[in-house]
Amino acid sequence: MNRLPRILSLGLLLSSAGLYGCAAHQNSGQALQQAGTDFQKVREDTDVLRSAPRDVIRAGELLGRAERLSSYVGSGDDVAHYAYLSSRYSEIARENSNLLLNQERLAKMEMDRQRLQLALRESKLASAQQQGKWLEDQIVSLATTQTERGLVMTLGDVLFDTGHAELKNSANRTVLKVVQFLLLNPQRVVRIEGYADNTGDEQTNLQLSKDRAQSVADVLTDLGIDDKRIEVQGYGAQYPVEVNASERGRAQNRRVEIVFSDATGRLGAAR
């Protein structure tokens, strides 16, 4: 007599469980498929296999676990969970492999860079010697003056084309001297300061003075000086060394100054 309701309720319970299972199954089925695709991709990639084998193995193990669980009723959440973990491991493997490839590439590029720096130093040396003026180099040291800001070397306007930021080849000797000095004094750092005259608008002058200072810094970096040792500053038409009234005075104000730190690497404060 009371048997019928019991069977009915049991039937209801089972069918609702079945329905619930179905919905969960669909989600977990998708996750499982995704994990399978992700794993397949990393497994077929020899770079990933080579550089992150352990992550690939973990992805495979977790995928296997998710697949085994998917044959049980009511395991939808677990399947989705392990499929998620597996996908994550596949992605981590790929990312780690990308990182390793990048690092290998960087190492190769760094070697290229050193080779090119050496070649550039040699070619600049050769061109300076060709000009037969290499010995006159010592004169360059006269261009440095001791100021309250420290040792300052001035690169005059003649070393740049009008309105341009690139250093001319005639600056090679001076630049090599600075590089040589910095290589011999690894503790010292420099601040490269650009200055302009007062013709033209302020913004353009500021930009040009900055660009010229930066191009000197770039050349030093190209010749092997670590850019951490180089500060760059543009001052525009501020701090003239001469009155801007004459062409000669303006030319003297258009300059780049290299301020050297003391032997311990202490640099005076910027202006």
Added chain:
Amino acid sequence: MSIRPLLAALAIATLVGCASDPAPIEQLKLTEKAIEQAKAVGATDEQPELHTAEEKLAGVRADMASKSYKQARMQAEQAELDARLAEARVLTGKSQEQITQLNTRLNRLRKQLGVTQ
């Protein structure tokens, strides 16, 4: 008659199933460490994977408080891998930037060598 013992067994199995999930204390530590490490290399909340990891970690703490240990463990396991992926992405991104920077320098060097030769 024949159904009753089965139901009893099922009920017991369910109970045991619940009770056998211990608090995932070790996993929680692993997850926290992974998140910390991702932040240490410079991952921020804007990194989608790290964001997800932190959201899940908050969920884990709530689950621990309400003793839903199974849910807590799953969330914590996922958050750990989310954080590790975030870390790996940040590191790859940084190395990519380095490559770009070094490339600029190499090009500048080659250009100069072309000019002076």
